[in-house]
Amino acid sequence: MRSLRSFGLAAACLCALAAPALAQDWPSKPVRIVVPFAAGGSSDQLARLLAAELSAALKQQFYIENRAGSSGAVGSAQVARSEPDGYTLVHAGSGPHLTGPVINPNIGYDTFKDFTHIVMTAADTFGFVANPALGARSLDDLVKIARARPVTSSSPGAGSLGHLILEQFKRKAGVDIQHVPAPNAGMADVLGNHISLTLTTLLTSGEQVRAGKLVALAVTSVKRNPAYPSVPTFIEQGYPDVRGDTWFWLAGPRNLPPAVVGKLNLEVRRVIKSPKIQEHFNKLALLSMDIDAAAVAKFVAEEYAFWAPLAKEVGLKVQ
Numbered sequence: 001m002r003s004l005r006s007f008g009l010a011a012a013c014l015c016a017l018a019a020p021a022l023a024q025d026w027p028s029k030p031v032r033i034v035v036p037f038a039a040g041g042s043s044d045q046l047a048r049l050l051a052a053e054l055s056a057a058l059k060q061q062f063y064i065e066n067r068a069g070s071s072g073a074v075g076s077a078q079v080a081r082s083e084p085d086g087y088t089l090v091h092a093g094s095g096p097h098l099t100g101p102v103i104n105p106n107i108g109y110d111t112f113k114d115f116t117h118i119v120m121t122a123a124d125t126f127g128f129v130a131n132p133a134l135g136a137r138s139l140d141d142l143v144k145i146a147r148a149r150p151v152t153s154s155s156p157g158a159g160s161l162g163h164l165i166l167e168q169f170k171r172k173a174g175v176d177i178q179h180v181p182a183p184n185a186g187m188a189d190v191l192g193n194h195i196s197l198t199l200t201t202l203l204t205s206g207e208q209v210r211a212g213k214l215v216a217l218a219v220t221s222v223k224r225n226p227a228y229p230s231v232p233t234f235i236e237q238g239y240p241d242v243r244g245d246t247w248f249w250l251a252g253p254r255n256l257p258p259a260v261v262g263k264l265n266l267e268v269r270r271v272i273k274s275p276k277i278q279e280h281f282n283k284l285a286l287l288s289m290d291i292d293a294a295a296v297a298k299f300v301a302e303e304y305a306f307w308a309p310l311a312k313e314v315g316l317k318v319q
Contacts, residue, residue, distance in 0.1 A: 026086050026260050030061040033250070034090045036075030037156060038068045038183040042124050042203040046248055047091040049280065050121060053271040068183060070104070071157030072096025077108040080115060084253045086260035091121070092251040094244075095160035097300070098307045103159045103316040111304065116256035117296045119265040121272070123245040123287040124201035126165055126220040127231065129209060131193045139173070139218055139237045142197075146175040153177045153197040154186025159316060161246050162199040164307070165220060167314045168242050169234070190214065201246055202228065203284055220244045227285030245287060247303065249296060265293045 033051055035044045044066060051062040067075030072095050079090035097111045109115070128139075134151070136142040145151060155162030158181045170177055177197070182189060185200030191213060198205065202225060208214040209228065216231040220243050224233060234242035250268065252261075271277060272288050281288055291299065 026257075026263065027058055027060040027062075029087060030063060031086070032088050033062060033064055034075045034079050034088065035064055035066050036068065036072035036090060036093075036096055037066065039066050040184050040187075040204075041156065042201040042246070043091050043093055043248055045203060046122050046286075049277070050268065050271060053274075053277065054267065057267060057271060070107075071100055071159045071163075071181070073100055073104065073107045073109075076100075079251070080109040080253055082253050084116070084255045084257070086252065086256060086264070089118070089250050089252050090115075091248055092117070093161075093248045094246045094303065094307065095156060095162070097251075098304050099161060099164050099311045099316075100159050102308045102311040112301070114254050115251040116254055116261060116293075117300050118250045118252060118256070118261050118293055119268040120289040120291060120296055120299070121248045121250060121268065122281060123247045123289070124203045125225050125245050125285070126162060126199055127202045127205050127209065127228070128169070128197065128199050128217045128219075128234075129190070129205045129214040130197045130217055131190050131195075132213075132215050133193050134196045134215075136217060137215060138232075139169075139234070139239070142217060143173050143175055146173075146177055151175075151177045151197065152180050152195045153199060154180045154182040154189060154195045155199050156185045157181045161244060161307070162201075164311055164314060164316065165242060165244055166199045167316060168310065169239060171314065172239050172241060203286065206284070225285050227283070244307075247289075247299075249300070261293050265296075 033047050035047045037043050047064050051064055054062040067078055076090055076096045079088055082088040101107050101111050130136050136145055153166055155166055180195055185198045185204055186195050189195040190198045209216045218234045218237055219225050219231050269290050
């Protein structure tokens with residue numbers, strides 16, 4: 001019995017010593033960040049920006065793997081099933097991790113039971129943008145056109161935050177707009193006028209708006225975005241319930257070692273606060289949030305509490 005007690009005490013001491021050692025040694029090999037969307041979108045651009053900075057800071061390669069499918073569910077599920085060693089992460093987002101589990105009963109993971117939420121990366125505002133050929137310059141214009149003839153709108157995927165915002169608008173405006181899920185929010189199809197509109201982040205669509213190739217009808221932020229001061233909000237145009245910034249954060253599988261979580265949280269926050277990244281964020285009108293891992297988990301839960309009832313109210317179901 002005495003030897004068993006001694007063994008237990010020794011094991012406990014080894015575990016206590018291993019935690020700080022793990023934080024010090026990690027990462028000792030390349031770290032994969034799964035982006036659960038196609039290359040080129042907001043999540044992908046942000047993840048690549050941070051991966052380059054983390055690679056330089058931590059002296060190990062942080063590389064991106066795009067695993068698109070089912071509005072972010074395919075890549076997210078892959079990470080949920082991975083080893084909790086800190087070498088497989090997901091660039092989590094509002095669509096696959098907040099609304100997705102509500103509207104898709106077969107999504108394959110639980111946002112709170114199957115992931116360790118580590119650190120916020122950035123938030124981007126959604127814009128409702130149209131091909132100029134549609135002839136709409138405001139939401140009132142769009143409503144009149146949609147009541148007169150068929151109109152299509154894409155989003156990053158069925159059940160994505162863009163899809164949910166579109167369904168909210170349709171219900172509030174009393175119009176029928178056909179939803180078309182598409183990679184990269186259907187940007188190529190909207191630019192080619194195969195789809196009339198898209199509801200996606202300004203990071204994805206902003207360059208085309210500035211170039212005059214797309215027309216921004218509204219933004220989902222509470223106030224006008226400083227980078228697009230001429231674009232009114234949904235609220236200004238009579239839709240006070242249509243709002244939403246899409247947040248992104250790094251997450252790993254459940255039971256990720258606290259030492260790794262703490263180290264990665266601090267390092268990403270340091271990178272984001274650097275003048276280089278802040279200048280980049282300001283240019284793109286991105287938001288950032290400097291909080292520890294416990295606050296990240298709390299924020300994700302609060303956002304879920306906001307979006308989940310809306311997803312149920314709209315009645316979206318993805319089988």
